[in-house]
Amino acid sequence: MLRIEDVVSCYGRIEVLHGVSLEVGAGEIVSLVGSNGAGKTTLMRVISGILPLTRGRILFDDQPIDRLPAHVRVARGIAQVPEARQVFGPLSVDDNLRLGAFRRHAADTSRALDRIYNLFPALAERRAQSAGNLSGGQQQMLAMGRALMSDPRLLLLDEPSMGLAPVLVDQILDTVANLRKDGVTILLVEQNVNAALAIADRAYVLETGRIVLTGSSTALADDPRIREAYLGL
Amino acid sequence: MAEFLQFAFSGLTVGAIYALVALGFTLIYNASGVINFAQGEFVMLGGMVTVFTHAAGVPLPLAALIALVVAIIVGLALYRLAIEPARGASPVTLIIITIGASILLRGGASLTFDKSFHSLPPFAGSKPLMIGGAALLPQSLIVLAGAGAIVIALWYFLTRTLSGKAILATAANRLAARLVGINTNAVVGLSFGVSAAIGALGGILMTPITLTSYDSGTLLALKGFAAAMLGSMGNPLGAVVGGLTVGLLEAFSAGYISSSYKDAVAFLVILGVLFLMPQGLFGRGGMERV
Numbered sequence: 001m002l003r004i005e006d007v008v009s010c011y012g013r014i015e016v017l018h019g020v021s022l023e024v025g026a027g028e029i030v031s032l033v034g035s036n037g038a039g040k041t042t043l044m045r046v047i048s049g050i051l052p053l054t055r056g057r058i059l060f061d062d063q064p065i066d067r068l069p070a071h072v073r074v075a076r077g078i079a080q081v082p083e084a085r086q087v088f089g090p091l092s093v094d095d096n097l098r099l100g101a102f103r104r105h106a107a108d109t110s111r112a113l114d115r116i117y118n119l120f121p122a123l124a125e126r127r128a129q130s131a132g133n134l135s136g137g138q139q140q141m142l143a144m145g146r147a148l149m150s151d152p153r154l155l156l157l158d159e160p161s162m163g164l165a166p167v168l169v170d171q172i173l174d175t176v177a178n179l180r181k182d183g184v185t186i187l188l189v190e191q192n193v194n195a196a197l198a199i200a201d202r203a204y205v206l207e208t209g210r211i212v213l214t215g216s217s218t219a220l221a222d223d224p225r226i227r228e229a230y231l232g233l
Numbered sequence: 234m235a236e237f238l239q240f241a242f243s244g245l246t247v248g249a250i251y252a253l254v255a256l257g258f259t260l261i262y263n264a265s266g267v268i269n270f271a272q273g274e275f276v277m278l279g280g281m282v283t284v285f286t287h288a289a290g291v292p293l294p295l296a297a298l299i300a301l302v303v304a305i306i307v308g309l310a311l312y313r314l315a316i317e318p319a320r321g322a323s324p325v326t327l328i329i330i331t332i333g334a335s336i337l338l339r340g341g342a343s344l345t346f347d348k349s350f351h352s353l354p355p356f357a358g359s360k361p362l363m364i365g366g367a368a369l370l371p372q373s374l375i376v377l378a379g380a381g382a383i384v385i386a387l388w389y390f391l392t393r394t395l396s397g398k399a400i401l402a403t404a405a406n407r408l409a410a411r412l413v414g415i416n417t418n419a420v421v422g423l424s425f426g427v428s429a430a431i432g433a434l435g436g437i438l439m440t441p442i443t444l445t446s447y448d449s450g451t452l453l454a455l456k457g458f459a460a461a462m463l464g465s466m467g468n469p470l471g472a473v474v475g476g477l478t479v480g481l482l483e484a485f486s487a488g489y490i491s492s493s494y495k496d497a498v499a500f501l502v503i504l505g506v507l508f509l510m511p512q513g514l515f516g517r518g519g520m521e522r523v
Contacts, residue, residue: 048411048412049411050408050411050412069416070411070412070414071411071414071415071416074412074413074414075414079412079413080412082408082409082412086406086408086409086412087406087409088401088402088405088406088409088410089405089406090401090405091398091401091402091405095398095401095402098395098398099395099398099399099402099410099413099415100413102395102399102413102414102415103413103414106395146409146413147412147413149413150413150414
């Protein structure tokens with residue numbers, strides 16, 4: 001579904017990704033793990049079209065998308081839950097979600113809205129509140145709900161567990177695992193490697209802008225390098 | 234008392250115009266971070282184009298509509314030709330670009346039209362209403378009502394329509410706006426168009442009272458800027474309150490002190506805001522979103 005071929009990207013004048021290739025098949029949950037500064041967020045932004053790539057190709061449904069502007073990629077079915085949630089703080093919960101459906105027909109919006117409120121009842125209770133006043137966990141739900149409002153086929157999740165209490169992390173990751181049943185394909189960036197490997201089918205390890213290791217989640221969880229570097233075992 | 238009321242009427246009338254200019258600043262600032270010093274030229278274009286098309290025999294309402302359309306086209310062209318190509322430039326560069334655009338528009342207006350002062354016939358007669366011993370021109374009421382209607386329409390657009398919410402979303406978080414599929418370049422273009430329309434409407438409404446000329450936009454931009462600063466740059470409600478405040482301060486100082494100091498008031502407001510409360514009246518303290 002998504003194929004990234006030898007992508008090079010720079011942040012300012014510094015090259016951050018030095019030729020990254022990865023693939024996500026339809027219906028898969030794929031994790032991308034790695035330490036701070038490895039380039040995970042940069043790669044997510046390149047896929048969404050926020051940052052340009054200087055070399056390489058990105059294919060979505062076998063079509064090259066790397067020259068398309070970000071809003072067209074959303075319309076094609078790629079949504080992202082960005083790092084640090086990035087909700088529209090002054091706007092209400094309801095408006096945040098409605099804006100998530102910006103590229104859809106108005107007729108589909110209210111049905112999608114009901115679905116999100118069913119998925120996250122905590123948001124339904126606060127629909128008129130401004131998003132900036134929500135707790136971190138609720139903002140994370142809102143950011144996920146907003147991305148789902150576009151009815152994506154591929155959901156990019158950038159550190160959904162960051163800064164959340166462990167019980168909320170479980171809840172968020174359960175939701176992610178359940179999304180697969182609705183036919184959403186997922187590329188998940190996580191620093192919580194344990195949790196990431198637990199819900200993913202496969203994973204890639206990104207280190208200083210290069211993929212250094214890839215395999216099924218179970219194989220990686222047993223890999224001595226992973227156990228030492230990321231799981232602290 | 235009659236004197237006080239008289240000053241208040243004239244202060245509110247010019248204040249309403251300053252508020253519209255300040256709203257124009259606010260809208261563009263929110264969508265793009267640019268402080269558009271060509272905002273006053275939209276007001277000038279609204280007045281001047283109406284005057285000259287009306288003088289050419291076009292009925293007043295149609296002349297006003299033409300002026301509105303011209304200003305919107307100029308606003309969109311300003312964005313497309315001068316702001317968008319400089320995307321990624323520093324705010325200071327962008328501000329200097331808008332100052333350049335303002336000089337260009339002024340020069341263009343002095344060549345296309347002329348360098349004299351012009352007026353329009355009042356829209357609803359010139360027989361003043363006497364209220365508490367003070368005279369209130371019907372045109373002042375039209376300015377206030379018109380400005381009020383524009384503020385309400387803008388509020389409705391921003392809070393009740395998806396395109397308006399897209400402007401607010403872009404202002405709140407540009408990255409997230411792009412990620413939900415908002416074409417943020419188009420949103421910034423839209424904000425230039427809407428700001429131009431608001432400015433031009435202000436210019437059309439005020440011309441029967443204050444006269445207009447090719448260079449009337451400069452001072453208006455400064456006063457509107459003072460108003461926007463006073464009301465905290467980026468806050469639409471603050472822009473309205475700031476505009477009315479600057480207008481009233483100006484009218485009272487002209488009335489009770491001397492009219493030669495009238496134009497200094499806006500600068501005193503700018504200095505006062507900078508020295509005493511850089512966040513403005515409606516600022517959120519020193520809070521910085523992380």
